[in-house]
Amino acid sequence: MSERFAYVNGRYVPERDAAVSIRDLGLVYGDSVFDTWRTFNGKIFKLEEHMDRLIESLAYARIDAGMSRKEMLEATLNLVEHNSPMLRPGEDYWVTLRVTGGLQNFDGEPARNSGATVVIDCIPIPLRARAPFFRHGIDARLTERCRIAPGAINPNAKTNNYLNMILAQKEISAYHPGAWALMPDFKGNIAEGAGCNFFVVQDGVVLTPTTDCVLAGVSRQVAIDVCIDLGIPVREQDLPYDMAVSAQEAFFTSTSLCVCPVASLNGAPYSGGVPGAVTGRIMEGFAKVVGMDYVGQYLNFLSDGPASTGL
Incomplete structure:
Protein backbone atom coordinates (compact mmCIF):
# COMPACT_ATOMS: atom_id res chain seq x y z
CA MET A 1 0.00 0.00 0.00
CA PRO A 126 -0.84 15.87 14.73
CA LEU A 127 1.92 14.74 17.06
CA ARG A 128 4.56 17.10 15.66
CA ALA A 129 2.36 20.19 15.77
CA ARG A 130 1.17 19.57 19.33
CA ALA A 131 4.28 18.09 20.93
CA PRO A 132 5.40 21.48 22.39
CA PHE A 133 2.17 21.64 24.40
CA PHE A 134 3.31 18.63 26.41
CA ARG A 135 6.66 20.23 27.18
CA HIS A 136 5.61 23.83 27.82
CA GLY A 137 1.84 23.65 28.32
CA ILE A 138 -0.89 25.39 26.34
CA ASP A 139 -1.39 29.14 26.28
CA ALA A 140 -5.20 29.42 26.50
CA ARG A 141 -6.78 32.68 25.39
CA LEU A 142 -10.39 33.59 26.13
CA THR A 143 -12.29 34.83 23.10
CA GLU A 144 -14.98 37.46 22.88
CA ARG A 145 -16.90 35.12 20.58
CA CYS A 146 -19.16 32.97 22.74
CA ARG A 147 -20.04 29.35 22.17
CA ILE A 148 -23.35 28.77 20.41
CA ALA A 149 -26.15 28.82 22.99
CA PRO A 150 -27.81 25.46 23.72
CA GLY A 151 -31.18 26.92 22.72
CA ALA A 152 -29.84 27.27 19.18
CA ILE A 153 -27.87 24.04 18.73
CA ASN A 154 -27.39 21.41 21.41
CA PRO A 155 -23.64 21.40 22.25
CA ASN A 156 -23.82 17.66 22.89
CA ALA A 157 -24.58 16.99 19.23
CA LYS A 158 -21.37 16.75 17.20
CA THR A 159 -22.30 18.50 13.98
CA ASN A 160 -19.91 19.17 11.13
CA ASN A 161 -20.49 22.91 11.44
CA TYR A 162 -17.44 24.00 13.44
CA LEU A 163 -17.44 27.59 12.13
CA ASN A 164 -18.17 29.01 15.57
CA MET A 165 -15.02 27.43 17.01
CA ILE A 166 -12.92 27.84 13.87
CA LEU A 167 -13.57 31.59 13.82
CA ALA A 168 -12.67 31.80 17.50
CA GLN A 169 -9.40 29.96 16.85
CA LYS A 170 -8.57 32.10 13.82
CA GLU A 171 -9.10 35.27 15.83
CA ILE A 172 -6.83 34.07 18.63
CA SER A 173 -4.18 32.76 16.24
CA ALA A 174 -4.02 36.13 14.47
CA TYR A 175 -2.76 37.85 17.63
CA HIS A 176 -1.31 34.95 19.64
CA PRO A 177 0.21 32.34 17.30
CA GLY A 178 0.31 28.92 18.93
CA ALA A 179 -2.31 29.84 21.55
CA TRP A 180 -5.54 27.85 21.93
CA ALA A 181 -8.95 29.54 21.85
CA LEU A 182 -11.09 29.17 24.97
CA MET A 183 -14.70 30.25 24.55
CA PRO A 184 -17.23 31.61 27.04
CA ASP A 185 -20.82 30.45 27.12
CA PHE A 186 -23.74 32.81 26.49
CA LYS A 187 -23.83 33.64 30.22
CA GLY A 188 -20.16 34.71 30.27
CA ASN A 189 -18.81 31.66 32.08
CA ILE A 190 -16.01 29.52 30.66
CA ALA A 191 -17.39 26.97 28.20
CA GLU A 192 -14.82 24.97 26.24
CA GLY A 193 -11.74 25.23 24.13
CA ALA A 194 -11.89 24.91 20.36
CA GLY A 195 -12.47 21.18 20.10
CA CYS A 196 -11.65 20.34 23.72
CA ASN A 197 -12.97 20.47 27.28
CA PHE A 198 -11.46 22.68 29.99
CA PHE A 199 -10.62 21.87 33.62
CA VAL A 200 -9.00 23.82 36.44
CA VAL A 201 -7.58 22.73 39.79
CA GLN A 202 -8.40 24.98 42.75
CA ASP A 203 -7.05 24.00 46.18
CA GLY A 204 -6.82 20.36 45.15
CA VAL A 205 -10.35 20.21 43.70
CA VAL A 206 -10.83 19.63 39.97
CA LEU A 207 -13.53 21.84 38.44
CA THR A 208 -15.02 21.70 34.95
CA PRO A 209 -18.05 23.34 33.28
CA THR A 210 -21.31 21.42 33.24
CA THR A 211 -22.50 19.94 29.96
CA ASP A 212 -25.32 22.50 29.70
CA CYS A 213 -23.24 24.55 27.26
CA VAL A 214 -20.35 22.24 26.33
CA LEU A 215 -19.88 18.91 24.65
CA ALA A 216 -19.81 15.93 26.99
CA GLY A 217 -16.42 14.79 25.75
CA VAL A 218 -15.57 11.11 25.98
CA SER A 219 -12.06 11.99 27.16
CA ARG A 220 -13.60 14.50 29.56
CA GLN A 221 -15.48 11.62 31.18
CA VAL A 222 -12.34 9.47 31.28
CA ALA A 223 -10.55 12.28 33.13
CA ILE A 224 -13.45 12.57 35.59
CA ASP A 225 -13.41 8.81 36.15
CA VAL A 226 -9.63 8.92 36.72
CA CYS A 227 -10.15 11.61 39.36
CA ILE A 228 -12.74 9.48 41.13
CA ASP A 229 -10.49 6.41 41.02
CA LEU A 230 -7.55 8.41 42.41
CA GLY A 231 -9.63 10.02 45.16
CA ILE A 232 -9.22 13.49 43.66
CA PRO A 233 -12.30 15.65 44.34
CA VAL A 234 -13.98 16.63 41.06
CA ARG A 235 -16.98 18.86 40.51
CA GLU A 236 -19.00 20.02 37.50
CA GLN A 237 -20.20 23.61 37.86
CA ASP A 238 -20.38 27.01 36.22
CA LEU A 239 -16.85 28.32 35.89
CA PRO A 240 -16.53 32.13 35.91
CA TYR A 241 -13.40 33.65 34.38
CA ASP A 242 -12.19 34.97 37.75
CA MET A 243 -12.31 31.48 39.22
CA ALA A 244 -10.56 29.98 36.20
CA VAL A 245 -7.70 32.48 36.14
CA SER A 246 -7.11 32.33 39.91
CA ALA A 247 -6.81 28.51 39.99
CA GLN A 248 -3.42 26.84 40.50
CA GLU A 249 -3.60 24.44 37.53
CA ALA A 250 -5.56 23.88 34.34
CA PHE A 251 -5.75 21.32 31.55
CA PHE A 252 -7.59 20.47 28.35
CA THR A 253 -9.03 17.10 27.40
CA SER A 254 -9.90 15.85 23.93
CA THR A 255 -9.82 12.67 21.88
CA SER A 256 -6.40 13.51 20.43
CA LEU A 257 -4.85 15.50 23.30
CA CYS A 258 -6.09 13.10 26.00
CA VAL A 259 -5.09 15.26 28.99
CA CYS A 260 -2.76 18.18 28.24
CA PRO A 261 -1.61 20.86 30.71
CA VAL A 262 -2.59 24.50 30.24
CA ALA A 263 0.29 26.77 31.25
CA SER A 264 -1.50 30.12 31.21
CA LEU A 265 -4.82 31.84 30.70
CA ASN A 266 -4.77 35.15 28.84
CA GLY A 267 -1.04 35.36 29.51
CA ALA A 268 -1.35 34.82 33.28
CA PRO A 269 0.67 31.71 34.19
CA TYR A 270 -0.75 29.06 36.48
CA SER A 271 1.35 28.79 39.63
CA GLY A 272 1.18 25.00 39.86
CA GLY A 273 3.66 24.36 37.06
CA VAL A 274 3.50 22.32 33.85
CA PRO A 275 2.00 19.95 34.56
CA GLY A 276 0.79 20.75 38.04
CA ALA A 277 0.87 18.05 40.70
CA VAL A 278 -2.81 17.16 40.37
CA THR A 279 -2.80 17.41 36.58
CA GLY A 280 0.27 15.18 36.46
CA ARG A 281 -1.52 12.50 38.47
CA ILE A 282 -4.52 12.66 36.13
CA MET A 283 -2.26 12.40 33.08
CA GLU A 284 -0.57 9.34 34.55
CA GLY A 285 -3.95 7.82 35.35
CA PHE A 286 -5.19 8.51 31.85
CA ALA A 287 -2.11 6.83 30.38
CA LYS A 288 -2.87 3.72 32.43
CA VAL A 289 -6.45 3.65 31.15
CA VAL A 290 -5.35 3.83 27.51
CA GLY A 291 -2.45 1.45 28.12
CA MET A 292 0.16 3.71 26.61
CA ASP A 293 2.52 6.58 27.48
CA TYR A 294 0.76 9.06 25.23
CA VAL A 295 2.82 11.97 26.60
CA GLY A 296 5.98 10.16 25.62
CA GLN A 297 4.48 9.56 22.19
CA TYR A 298 4.00 13.30 21.70
CA LEU A 299 7.42 14.20 23.07
CA ASN A 300 9.09 11.71 20.72
CA PHE A 301 8.08 14.11 17.94
CA LEU A 302 9.20 17.29 19.71
CA SER A 303 11.27 19.65 17.58
CA ASP A 304 12.24 23.31 17.56
CA GLY A 305 9.21 24.15 15.45
CA PRO A 306 6.30 26.28 16.72
CA ALA A 307 3.29 24.71 18.40
CA SER A 308 0.03 24.51 16.49
CA THR A 309 -3.45 23.41 17.44
CA GLY A 310 -3.81 21.58 14.13
CA LEU A 311 -7.23 23.20 13.64
Missing part, protein backbone atom coordinates in the same frame (compact mmCIF):
# COMPACT_ATOMS: atom_id res chain seq x y z
CA SER A 2 1.18 3.51 -0.85
CA GLU A 3 -1.95 5.44 0.07
CA ARG A 4 -4.55 5.38 2.82
CA PHE A 5 -8.08 4.28 1.99
CA ALA A 6 -11.36 5.89 2.96
CA TYR A 7 -14.85 4.44 3.25
CA VAL A 8 -17.51 6.17 1.12
CA ASN A 9 -21.04 4.77 1.00
CA GLY A 10 -20.12 1.13 1.26
CA ARG A 11 -16.88 1.23 -0.74
CA TYR A 12 -13.26 1.34 0.40
CA VAL A 13 -11.45 3.64 -2.02
CA PRO A 14 -8.01 5.31 -2.14
CA GLU A 15 -8.12 8.76 -0.53
CA ARG A 16 -7.41 10.45 -3.88
CA ASP A 17 -10.60 8.88 -5.25
CA ALA A 18 -12.80 9.57 -2.22
CA ALA A 19 -15.41 12.20 -3.09
CA VAL A 20 -18.92 13.41 -2.34
CA SER A 21 -21.30 15.31 -4.60
CA ILE A 22 -21.35 19.11 -4.78
CA ARG A 23 -25.06 18.69 -4.06
CA ASP A 24 -24.45 16.86 -0.79
CA LEU A 25 -26.46 18.44 2.03
CA GLY A 26 -23.44 18.28 4.32
CA LEU A 27 -21.62 20.65 1.97
CA VAL A 28 -24.62 22.76 0.97
CA TYR A 29 -26.21 23.28 4.39
CA GLY A 30 -23.93 21.65 6.96
CA ASP A 31 -26.63 19.00 7.43
CA SER A 32 -24.25 16.44 8.90
CA VAL A 33 -22.88 14.95 12.08
CA PHE A 34 -19.72 13.09 12.99
CA ASP A 35 -17.66 11.51 15.71
CA THR A 36 -13.97 10.90 16.05
CA TRP A 37 -11.91 8.21 17.71
CA ARG A 38 -8.17 7.93 18.15
CA THR A 39 -6.00 4.87 18.24
CA PHE A 40 -3.36 3.94 20.79
CA ASN A 41 -0.76 1.58 19.39
CA GLY A 42 -3.06 1.19 16.41
CA LYS A 43 -6.13 0.15 18.46
CA ILE A 44 -9.27 2.29 18.65
CA PHE A 45 -10.04 3.65 22.13
CA LYS A 46 -13.59 3.88 23.51
CA LEU A 47 -15.13 2.47 20.35
CA GLU A 48 -18.59 1.96 21.82
CA GLU A 49 -18.76 5.27 23.68
CA HIS A 50 -17.99 7.35 20.61
CA MET A 51 -20.50 5.33 18.59
CA ASP A 52 -23.11 5.96 21.30
CA ARG A 53 -22.56 9.69 20.86
CA LEU A 54 -22.74 9.44 17.07
CA ILE A 55 -26.07 7.62 17.30
CA GLU A 56 -27.37 10.38 19.60
CA SER A 57 -26.14 13.07 17.20
CA LEU A 58 -27.87 11.34 14.29
CA ALA A 59 -31.14 11.26 16.22
CA TYR A 60 -30.79 14.93 17.17
CA ALA A 61 -30.11 15.95 13.55
CA ARG A 62 -32.88 13.64 12.27
CA ILE A 63 -30.53 11.88 9.88
CA ASP A 64 -31.00 8.21 9.05
CA ALA A 65 -27.55 6.77 8.34
CA GLY A 66 -29.04 3.85 6.43
CA MET A 67 -26.65 1.57 8.32
CA SER A 68 -27.02 -0.27 11.58
CA ARG A 69 -24.79 0.46 14.52
CA LYS A 70 -23.08 -2.87 13.96
CA GLU A 71 -22.44 -2.07 10.30
CA MET A 72 -20.91 1.31 11.15
CA LEU A 73 -18.68 -0.23 13.81
CA GLU A 74 -17.52 -2.97 11.44
CA ALA A 75 -16.78 -0.48 8.65
CA THR A 76 -14.76 1.67 11.06
CA LEU A 77 -12.72 -1.24 12.37
CA ASN A 78 -12.16 -2.61 8.87
CA LEU A 79 -10.86 0.74 7.65
CA VAL A 80 -8.41 1.09 10.52
CA GLU A 81 -7.14 -2.42 9.91
CA HIS A 82 -6.82 -1.71 6.19
CA ASN A 83 -4.88 1.49 6.82
CA SER A 84 -2.66 0.20 9.62
CA PRO A 85 0.29 -0.53 7.26
CA MET A 86 0.36 3.19 6.38
CA LEU A 87 1.08 4.29 9.95
CA ARG A 88 4.66 5.48 10.35
CA PRO A 89 6.62 4.35 13.43
CA GLY A 90 5.29 5.87 16.64
CA GLU A 91 2.16 7.35 15.07
CA ASP A 92 -1.55 6.79 15.62
CA TYR A 93 -4.74 7.68 13.80
CA TRP A 94 -7.61 10.07 14.16
CA VAL A 95 -10.58 8.07 12.83
CA THR A 96 -13.66 10.05 11.83
CA LEU A 97 -17.10 8.86 10.75
CA ARG A 98 -19.28 11.50 9.09
CA VAL A 99 -22.91 11.15 8.07
CA THR A 100 -24.75 13.74 5.95
CA GLY A 101 -28.36 14.11 4.94
CA GLY A 102 -27.55 12.92 1.43
CA LEU A 103 -28.16 14.75 -1.83
CA GLN A 104 -30.14 17.92 -2.37
CA ASN A 105 -33.38 17.63 -4.34
CA PHE A 106 -34.63 20.29 -6.76
CA ASP A 107 -38.16 21.37 -7.57
CA GLY A 108 -39.48 19.85 -10.77
CA GLU A 109 -36.64 17.34 -11.10
CA PRO A 110 -36.59 13.63 -10.28
CA ALA A 111 -35.62 12.95 -6.68
CA ARG A 112 -31.90 12.27 -6.40
CA ASN A 113 -31.60 11.75 -2.65
CA SER A 114 -31.41 8.00 -2.13
CA GLY A 115 -30.19 8.23 1.45
CA ALA A 116 -27.42 9.48 3.69
CA THR A 117 -23.79 9.92 2.71
CA VAL A 118 -21.46 8.00 5.04
CA VAL A 119 -17.73 8.72 5.00
CA ILE A 120 -15.03 7.27 7.26
CA ASP A 121 -11.42 8.37 7.09
CA CYS A 122 -8.13 8.09 8.97
CA ILE A 123 -5.49 10.80 9.35
CA PRO A 124 -2.41 10.78 11.58
CA ILE A 125 -2.69 12.48 14.98
Whole structure:
Protein backbone atom coordinates (compact mmCIF):
# COMPACT_ATOMS: atom_id res chain seq x y z
CA MET A 1 0.00 0.00 0.00
CA SER A 2 1.18 3.51 -0.85
CA GLU A 3 -1.95 5.44 0.07
CA ARG A 4 -4.55 5.38 2.82
CA PHE A 5 -8.08 4.28 1.99
CA ALA A 6 -11.36 5.89 2.96
CA TYR A 7 -14.85 4.44 3.25
CA VAL A 8 -17.51 6.17 1.12
CA ASN A 9 -21.04 4.77 1.00
CA GLY A 10 -20.12 1.13 1.26
CA ARG A 11 -16.88 1.23 -0.74
CA TYR A 12 -13.26 1.34 0.40
CA VAL A 13 -11.45 3.64 -2.02
CA PRO A 14 -8.01 5.31 -2.14
CA GLU A 15 -8.12 8.76 -0.53
CA ARG A 16 -7.41 10.45 -3.88
CA ASP A 17 -10.60 8.88 -5.25
CA ALA A 18 -12.80 9.57 -2.22
CA ALA A 19 -15.41 12.20 -3.09
CA VAL A 20 -18.92 13.41 -2.34
CA SER A 21 -21.30 15.31 -4.60
CA ILE A 22 -21.35 19.11 -4.78
CA ARG A 23 -25.06 18.69 -4.06
CA ASP A 24 -24.45 16.86 -0.79
CA LEU A 25 -26.46 18.44 2.03
CA GLY A 26 -23.44 18.28 4.32
CA LEU A 27 -21.62 20.65 1.97
CA VAL A 28 -24.62 22.76 0.97
CA TYR A 29 -26.21 23.28 4.39
CA GLY A 30 -23.93 21.65 6.96
CA ASP A 31 -26.63 19.00 7.43
CA SER A 32 -24.25 16.44 8.90
CA VAL A 33 -22.88 14.95 12.08
CA PHE A 34 -19.72 13.09 12.99
CA ASP A 35 -17.66 11.51 15.71
CA THR A 36 -13.97 10.90 16.05
CA TRP A 37 -11.91 8.21 17.71
CA ARG A 38 -8.17 7.93 18.15
CA THR A 39 -6.00 4.87 18.24
CA PHE A 40 -3.36 3.94 20.79
CA ASN A 41 -0.76 1.58 19.39
CA GLY A 42 -3.06 1.19 16.41
CA LYS A 43 -6.13 0.15 18.46
CA ILE A 44 -9.27 2.29 18.65
CA PHE A 45 -10.04 3.65 22.13
CA LYS A 46 -13.59 3.88 23.51
CA LEU A 47 -15.13 2.47 20.35
CA GLU A 48 -18.59 1.96 21.82
CA GLU A 49 -18.76 5.27 23.68
CA HIS A 50 -17.99 7.35 20.61
CA MET A 51 -20.50 5.33 18.59
CA ASP A 52 -23.11 5.96 21.30
CA ARG A 53 -22.56 9.69 20.86
CA LEU A 54 -22.74 9.44 17.07
CA ILE A 55 -26.07 7.62 17.30
CA GLU A 56 -27.37 10.38 19.60
CA SER A 57 -26.14 13.07 17.20
CA LEU A 58 -27.87 11.34 14.29
CA ALA A 59 -31.14 11.26 16.22
CA TYR A 60 -30.79 14.93 17.17
CA ALA A 61 -30.11 15.95 13.55
CA ARG A 62 -32.88 13.64 12.27
CA ILE A 63 -30.53 11.88 9.88
CA ASP A 64 -31.00 8.21 9.05
CA ALA A 65 -27.55 6.77 8.34
CA GLY A 66 -29.04 3.85 6.43
CA MET A 67 -26.65 1.57 8.32
CA SER A 68 -27.02 -0.27 11.58
CA ARG A 69 -24.79 0.46 14.52
CA LYS A 70 -23.08 -2.87 13.96
CA GLU A 71 -22.44 -2.07 10.30
CA MET A 72 -20.91 1.31 11.15
CA LEU A 73 -18.68 -0.23 13.81
CA GLU A 74 -17.52 -2.97 11.44
CA ALA A 75 -16.78 -0.48 8.65
CA THR A 76 -14.76 1.67 11.06
CA LEU A 77 -12.72 -1.24 12.37
CA ASN A 78 -12.16 -2.61 8.87
CA LEU A 79 -10.86 0.74 7.65
CA VAL A 80 -8.41 1.09 10.52
CA GLU A 81 -7.14 -2.42 9.91
CA HIS A 82 -6.82 -1.71 6.19
CA ASN A 83 -4.88 1.49 6.82
CA SER A 84 -2.66 0.20 9.62
CA PRO A 85 0.29 -0.53 7.26
CA MET A 86 0.36 3.19 6.38
CA LEU A 87 1.08 4.29 9.95
CA ARG A 88 4.66 5.48 10.35
CA PRO A 89 6.62 4.35 13.43
CA GLY A 90 5.29 5.87 16.64
CA GLU A 91 2.16 7.35 15.07
CA ASP A 92 -1.55 6.79 15.62
CA TYR A 93 -4.74 7.68 13.80
CA TRP A 94 -7.61 10.07 14.16
CA VAL A 95 -10.58 8.07 12.83
CA THR A 96 -13.66 10.05 11.83
CA LEU A 97 -17.10 8.86 10.75
CA ARG A 98 -19.28 11.50 9.09
CA VAL A 99 -22.91 11.15 8.07
CA THR A 100 -24.75 13.74 5.95
CA GLY A 101 -28.36 14.11 4.94
CA GLY A 102 -27.55 12.92 1.43
CA LEU A 103 -28.16 14.75 -1.83
CA GLN A 104 -30.14 17.92 -2.37
CA ASN A 105 -33.38 17.63 -4.34
CA PHE A 106 -34.63 20.29 -6.76
CA ASP A 107 -38.16 21.37 -7.57
CA GLY A 108 -39.48 19.85 -10.77
CA GLU A 109 -36.64 17.34 -11.10
CA PRO A 110 -36.59 13.63 -10.28
CA ALA A 111 -35.62 12.95 -6.68
CA ARG A 112 -31.90 12.27 -6.40
CA ASN A 113 -31.60 11.75 -2.65
CA SER A 114 -31.41 8.00 -2.13
CA GLY A 115 -30.19 8.23 1.45
CA ALA A 116 -27.42 9.48 3.69
CA THR A 117 -23.79 9.92 2.71
CA VAL A 118 -21.46 8.00 5.04
CA VAL A 119 -17.73 8.72 5.00
CA ILE A 120 -15.03 7.27 7.26
CA ASP A 121 -11.42 8.37 7.09
CA CYS A 122 -8.13 8.09 8.97
CA ILE A 123 -5.49 10.80 9.35
CA PRO A 124 -2.41 10.78 11.58
CA ILE A 125 -2.69 12.48 14.98
CA PRO A 126 -0.84 15.87 14.73
CA LEU A 127 1.92 14.74 17.06
CA ARG A 128 4.56 17.10 15.66
CA ALA A 129 2.36 20.19 15.77
CA ARG A 130 1.17 19.57 19.33
CA ALA A 131 4.28 18.09 20.93
CA PRO A 132 5.40 21.48 22.39
CA PHE A 133 2.17 21.64 24.40
CA PHE A 134 3.31 18.63 26.41
CA ARG A 135 6.66 20.23 27.18
CA HIS A 136 5.61 23.83 27.82
CA GLY A 137 1.84 23.65 28.32
CA ILE A 138 -0.89 25.39 26.34
CA ASP A 139 -1.39 29.14 26.28
CA ALA A 140 -5.20 29.42 26.50
CA ARG A 141 -6.78 32.68 25.39
CA LEU A 142 -10.39 33.59 26.13
CA THR A 143 -12.29 34.83 23.10
CA GLU A 144 -14.98 37.46 22.88
CA ARG A 145 -16.90 35.12 20.58
CA CYS A 146 -19.16 32.97 22.74
CA ARG A 147 -20.04 29.35 22.17
CA ILE A 148 -23.35 28.77 20.41
CA ALA A 149 -26.15 28.82 22.99
CA PRO A 150 -27.81 25.46 23.72
CA GLY A 151 -31.18 26.92 22.72
CA ALA A 152 -29.84 27.27 19.18
CA ILE A 153 -27.87 24.04 18.73
CA ASN A 154 -27.39 21.41 21.41
CA PRO A 155 -23.64 21.40 22.25
CA ASN A 156 -23.82 17.66 22.89
CA ALA A 157 -24.58 16.99 19.23
CA LYS A 158 -21.37 16.75 17.20
CA THR A 159 -22.30 18.50 13.98
CA ASN A 160 -19.91 19.17 11.13
CA ASN A 161 -20.49 22.91 11.44
CA TYR A 162 -17.44 24.00 13.44
CA LEU A 163 -17.44 27.59 12.13
CA ASN A 164 -18.17 29.01 15.57
CA MET A 165 -15.02 27.43 17.01
CA ILE A 166 -12.92 27.84 13.87
CA LEU A 167 -13.57 31.59 13.82
CA ALA A 168 -12.67 31.80 17.50
CA GLN A 169 -9.40 29.96 16.85
CA LYS A 170 -8.57 32.10 13.82
CA GLU A 171 -9.10 35.27 15.83
CA ILE A 172 -6.83 34.07 18.63
CA SER A 173 -4.18 32.76 16.24
CA ALA A 174 -4.02 36.13 14.47
CA TYR A 175 -2.76 37.85 17.63
CA HIS A 176 -1.31 34.95 19.64
CA PRO A 177 0.21 32.34 17.30
CA GLY A 178 0.31 28.92 18.93
CA ALA A 179 -2.31 29.84 21.55
CA TRP A 180 -5.54 27.85 21.93
CA ALA A 181 -8.95 29.54 21.85
CA LEU A 182 -11.09 29.17 24.97
CA MET A 183 -14.70 30.25 24.55
CA PRO A 184 -17.23 31.61 27.04
CA ASP A 185 -20.82 30.45 27.12
CA PHE A 186 -23.74 32.81 26.49
CA LYS A 187 -23.83 33.64 30.22
CA GLY A 188 -20.16 34.71 30.27
CA ASN A 189 -18.81 31.66 32.08
CA ILE A 190 -16.01 29.52 30.66
CA ALA A 191 -17.39 26.97 28.20
CA GLU A 192 -14.82 24.97 26.24
CA GLY A 193 -11.74 25.23 24.13
CA ALA A 194 -11.89 24.91 20.36
CA GLY A 195 -12.47 21.18 20.10
CA CYS A 196 -11.65 20.34 23.72
CA ASN A 197 -12.97 20.47 27.28
CA PHE A 198 -11.46 22.68 29.99
CA PHE A 199 -10.62 21.87 33.62
CA VAL A 200 -9.00 23.82 36.44
CA VAL A 201 -7.58 22.73 39.79
CA GLN A 202 -8.40 24.98 42.75
CA ASP A 203 -7.05 24.00 46.18
CA GLY A 204 -6.82 20.36 45.15
CA VAL A 205 -10.35 20.21 43.70
CA VAL A 206 -10.83 19.63 39.97
CA LEU A 207 -13.53 21.84 38.44
CA THR A 208 -15.02 21.70 34.95
CA PRO A 209 -18.05 23.34 33.28
CA THR A 210 -21.31 21.42 33.24
CA THR A 211 -22.50 19.94 29.96
CA ASP A 212 -25.32 22.50 29.70
CA CYS A 213 -23.24 24.55 27.26
CA VAL A 214 -20.35 22.24 26.33
CA LEU A 215 -19.88 18.91 24.65
CA ALA A 216 -19.81 15.93 26.99
CA GLY A 217 -16.42 14.79 25.75
CA VAL A 218 -15.57 11.11 25.98
CA SER A 219 -12.06 11.99 27.16
CA ARG A 220 -13.60 14.50 29.56
CA GLN A 221 -15.48 11.62 31.18
CA VAL A 222 -12.34 9.47 31.28
CA ALA A 223 -10.55 12.28 33.13
CA ILE A 224 -13.45 12.57 35.59
CA ASP A 225 -13.41 8.81 36.15
CA VAL A 226 -9.63 8.92 36.72
CA CYS A 227 -10.15 11.61 39.36
CA ILE A 228 -12.74 9.48 41.13
CA ASP A 229 -10.49 6.41 41.02
CA LEU A 230 -7.55 8.41 42.41
CA GLY A 231 -9.63 10.02 45.16
CA ILE A 232 -9.22 13.49 43.66
CA PRO A 233 -12.30 15.65 44.34
CA VAL A 234 -13.98 16.63 41.06
CA ARG A 235 -16.98 18.86 40.51
CA GLU A 236 -19.00 20.02 37.50
CA GLN A 237 -20.20 23.61 37.86
CA ASP A 238 -20.38 27.01 36.22
CA LEU A 239 -16.85 28.32 35.89
CA PRO A 240 -16.53 32.13 35.91
CA TYR A 241 -13.40 33.65 34.38
CA ASP A 242 -12.19 34.97 37.75
CA MET A 243 -12.31 31.48 39.22
CA ALA A 244 -10.56 29.98 36.20
CA VAL A 245 -7.70 32.48 36.14
CA SER A 246 -7.11 32.33 39.91
CA ALA A 247 -6.81 28.51 39.99
CA GLN A 248 -3.42 26.84 40.50
CA GLU A 249 -3.60 24.44 37.53
CA ALA A 250 -5.56 23.88 34.34
CA PHE A 251 -5.75 21.32 31.55
CA PHE A 252 -7.59 20.47 28.35
CA THR A 253 -9.03 17.10 27.40
CA SER A 254 -9.90 15.85 23.93
CA THR A 255 -9.82 12.67 21.88
CA SER A 256 -6.40 13.51 20.43
CA LEU A 257 -4.85 15.50 23.30
CA CYS A 258 -6.09 13.10 26.00
CA VAL A 259 -5.09 15.26 28.99
CA CYS A 260 -2.76 18.18 28.24
CA PRO A 261 -1.61 20.86 30.71
CA VAL A 262 -2.59 24.50 30.24
CA ALA A 263 0.29 26.77 31.25
CA SER A 264 -1.50 30.12 31.21
CA LEU A 265 -4.82 31.84 30.70
CA ASN A 266 -4.77 35.15 28.84
CA GLY A 267 -1.04 35.36 29.51
CA ALA A 268 -1.35 34.82 33.28
CA PRO A 269 0.67 31.71 34.19
CA TYR A 270 -0.75 29.06 36.48
CA SER A 271 1.35 28.79 39.63
CA GLY A 272 1.18 25.00 39.86
CA GLY A 273 3.66 24.36 37.06
CA VAL A 274 3.50 22.32 33.85
CA PRO A 275 2.00 19.95 34.56
CA GLY A 276 0.79 20.75 38.04
CA ALA A 277 0.87 18.05 40.70
CA VAL A 278 -2.81 17.16 40.37
CA THR A 279 -2.80 17.41 36.58
CA GLY A 280 0.27 15.18 36.46
CA ARG A 281 -1.52 12.50 38.47
CA ILE A 282 -4.52 12.66 36.13
CA MET A 283 -2.26 12.40 33.08
CA GLU A 284 -0.57 9.34 34.55
CA GLY A 285 -3.95 7.82 35.35
CA PHE A 286 -5.19 8.51 31.85
CA ALA A 287 -2.11 6.83 30.38
CA LYS A 288 -2.87 3.72 32.43
CA VAL A 289 -6.45 3.65 31.15
CA VAL A 290 -5.35 3.83 27.51
CA GLY A 291 -2.45 1.45 28.12
CA MET A 292 0.16 3.71 26.61
CA ASP A 293 2.52 6.58 27.48
CA TYR A 294 0.76 9.06 25.23
CA VAL A 295 2.82 11.97 26.60
CA GLY A 296 5.98 10.16 25.62
CA GLN A 297 4.48 9.56 22.19
CA TYR A 298 4.00 13.30 21.70
CA LEU A 299 7.42 14.20 23.07
CA ASN A 300 9.09 11.71 20.72
CA PHE A 301 8.08 14.11 17.94
CA LEU A 302 9.20 17.29 19.71
CA SER A 303 11.27 19.65 17.58
CA ASP A 304 12.24 23.31 17.56
CA GLY A 305 9.21 24.15 15.45
CA PRO A 306 6.30 26.28 16.72
CA ALA A 307 3.29 24.71 18.40
CA SER A 308 0.03 24.51 16.49
CA THR A 309 -3.45 23.41 17.44
CA GLY A 310 -3.81 21.58 14.13
CA LEU A 311 -7.23 23.20 13.64
